[in-house]
Amino acid sequence: MNIYSGKIVLCEKFITELRTQDPARYILLKNIIHLATDCLNVSGSFISVLNENLQHRIAVHNIPFHTYSLQEYLPRFITEQSDTFYITDISHDARFSDYLKTPGEPEIRFFACTPLRTSDGVIFGTLGVCDIHPRRFSQREIKVIEQISYLVMEFFQAWNARDFIDNSSGIPNSQALVADLQILGVKTNDSELRLVIIECINIHKIFEIARTVGMLQAQALLREVCTLFRLRLSLSFGERLYTIAPGCYAVLSNEEDKNLDAASVLSRLQDIRLKIEHNIYADLIPCAGETCFNPSVIPAYEGIRRGVSALHEAISSGSSLQIFNEETDARRNTEFQLMNELAAALHGAPGLYMVYQPKFCLKTGTLTGLEALIRWCHPVRGDVSPDTFLPAITRTHLHSELADWVINDVTVQLVKWQAAGCAVPVSINLSESDITRDGFAKKFYEGIILSGLTPQLFEIECLETEKIIENEYAVTALTMLRERGVRIALDDFGSGYNNVNYLRRMPFDIIKLDRELISDIVTDRRSQIIVTNTINMLKSLEYTVIAEGVEDLGTAKILSEAGCDIAQGYYYSRPLPAGEITKILYAKFIL
Template sequence: MLMNLNGDEDRRARALKALRSPDEYRDDVLRKFVRLASQALGIPGSFISVLDDEHQHVQAAHNFTLTQSSREDALCRHAVDSDSTVVVPDTLLDARFETHPLIIGAPHIRFYAGAPLKNKEGIVLGTLCVTDTAPHSFSAEQVTTLKLLAALVMSFLEAWHSAGFADPVTGLPNRQRLIRDLQYLAVSGDQTPRRLVLIDCINMPRAYELARSMGMGPVENLLRDMATLLPLRLRPAPGELFYTVATGRFAVLTRDDSPLSADWVAQRLEGISADLGDGIAVALSTHTGEVTFNPGELPAQESLRRAVSALHEAIAGGVPSMRFSQASDARHTQDFTLMNNLASALRQNTGLWLAYQPKICLHSGLPVGLEALVRWRHPLHGELSPALFVPLAEKTELLSELTAWVTDRAIDRLTRLRNSGIQLPVTVNVSSRDFASGDFANALEMKMSRAKLPTSLLGIECLETESIIENPAAMRGLEMLRLRGFGISLDDFGAGYSNVSYLKRMPLDVIKLDRTLINEISSDTASRIIARSIISMLKDLDYTVLAEGIEDAATAQALTEYGCDQAQGFFYSRPLPEAELDEWLSWKLRSQC
């Protein structure tokens, strides 16, 4: 836009608008240029101006307070109109400026030197100037330096536009250009309701897997093909603009009354494929999100954020399209805030605590182990259920931090009770992401070694079993834990359809029966037959069988008769804070203490 302007006044006008539009990065660099000009030339004031047909606009300034003037009053117009550097050592001695309002009044310019900002085609768009309230001499060497600095400023502006506003792969305007266009709509006073639609139709993890084997060339072909395919499929009207806002993610900016809605776009793109090259096509799965807004009422970044929120809602929900929802957005904002609070709680060790639920031997009636369960006493929301924050943590890196926190506290308890009569093994819940970490087993063994504790005192309960089965690294990590002597438990057995296959593939010691499997065994014949058969099978395979969610004596009695080994549930004890647990164990194990 800042080049190829010859003979095209419309393009020149758009170039001037681009320079006038808000851009924090560009203007920050321009401010550094004017400060450099003052230091290099020894003149205290400096500024960069852009001139259109009616006004002079000061884009960046150093020790200079004027922000705008009419073109007629601008000293810079002499440099622009003459296409040459203009130097006025003392404005009061120059007949052109004897009664000039900017000289006899604020900002009281007595010295001025300005060099035109000229693109590669010789089109002048503005000036770089130095100025002072006192007269100065200005040498030929200083003039040369001012011209050189002006050329550098123009080179930066051209590079800023070409690199900053076009996606290098697709050639479409990029995210920065979208933000700038939205900002321009706002500052121009445009109140036409607009719609921003984001389009996600490339599975980037899969694309990068292709890149690993085929190189980046085919992936770039895929992106270029999409950039061509979208306009052909959607046939935008004049004024409807396409953008590349991220790798594999596109946007269209249109009016609110346009048929180009998120739902319509998703339907038009259903079933499409894009070309990788060499005759290889990739089927695309499209999700879209949209937001409607008035440019003057919603900041550009917020408009884009809302469209991203709607798109992610569609992706997370597995639906083709979604409109921005204040309620959903507020929920995600609350979730984000909660995760920030959790990060602080973990790093400052405040609010989080462990409850322990006893595991009972069904044959002796005595406690034989504990399950460590994390709890959070939030400073604003009070006691929070793990169901409110653990699933959110599972989507972030915080889950590993939370696992480490729980593990460390469990080891602290085991250390405190070393050689005590109420010492019992503790089980902690661990995700597939932790198992997949190459040194998780080594690190855990090292913690136990430093605490001078046998690894058999710390049990590992598997979360996200299907994720573990599908992840070779997680399976290796699980095997490493078992080889080091940690007991491995499988949670929620009986709740899914493929649990039996886990028994052949996973290194396990304890199988926990899901509460849905044993809830009705005291009253339902079919439930009794199923539970008895499963327990019998697991015992034949030499597993320890633990039933969870036991709430009455009849269920406990039936499980005992079926050969179940252990149980936990409110019938025996709710999860207890550590101090209460110690008292409870001292009472339950009083004959052994």
């Protein structure tokens, strides 16, 4: 099956655009029909495009009649004719008897017209000439009007191609891919197409290259990539390469052609290193998404979306290729919708609220603090687990907005508890991306002071500790907050391999033992020995030690005997809404 005819096909969108005014286009077309008028020695000429039974004149030169009623009768004659035709004398032509009844007509006598066709043969417009006198039309004149119509079509093709060619790479773009798929959707029945979308250099890398050596060099690199792609893929006639975005390309082929599936494409694009300037090179690390579909059943935009979805799944999963999977796609779409709904909740829609899990001293049994935890009661889905939306939000800009929302809500609640005389320290979970935001530490501290609270009422539990320790800015920000009285906690100690090394380099006050580390200490002596010695080490280093996920009395007792300071978990209390926590605090401090 021939996928690409070799010419840009005039799409409905472009034909619609022709009916709108465009001064630059009008001037050029006016010159063309002026040329037709002079070459054929007629009174006037015009170019029009068809729309059902009407014509829209997009360029007119010296039409000698005051009304255009004749135009109402032309379309049926134009569409019935496959070649150029002419009428020597309209006043003697019975087909125009209704036109002749119009008062003041005829004001023209001679008319000649040649159809304007798309590259697949569909008549979409006309080039016409007319005269106030009857006349014959010679074969030479017919050839002239047809040559001029060819010039008009070539102009339309070039004008139309502006939206179909990527300026940087010089190859067809996503709009061209859509147009080709739409054409194939009409021409094919049961044929399946394979669409492979490849990212070989991401946009951030392109901008980095442009910043280093200039935009012209970056664009030259993209053109070189296209040349290499063509050579490596050895595309045959009917197989086509498109650019979807800078550094991102698509290959369209027949489904039965296994030479252009994602695996084959990637195998041909390995070990590409392009020289940018002097000793600066760019290594291309391609990954691909693939989808197969019938364009007569699946719309073009949906087919492309599926290919892009598969590519993004490959990128996010760290694999080199992914085949489109409807279940995975549906899950991602649900996740995307969920993120939009979460954004609405962050900007005032109801649903988000905080719960607080109490922390208790293992020696005295008294409440010593709280951990703030986000919850979401969705208006339709009901309670949405944090495990559902928190991992997804890390990939969006909403992550920082959620952190700000939590900090603000906790601050407001602490102000209320302090006013009631029952405030206790509250810990907030923050990630590396939260802590490294520009000016975060300063803003966080100033917010505490402006609210009338003391820094000692706040604890920061560091998530993604490995990322934090590798980020000098994050370490500096935490150190500044710790020096001002905010307590810093290492969360989930014991869940990784490098936790002990963190103790030498990070400004921690509190170490939280991971629930997995303590889960078996009642039944497994080896686990108990490990936990006991870990607590002894941490206490020797003068850390406050907290155990989370304590579910039973036996675990609490062993932890207490080992010297653990604080515990939290369902054995003591589940996370509670602020109202219930207020009652507990009031009983502790007031009664």
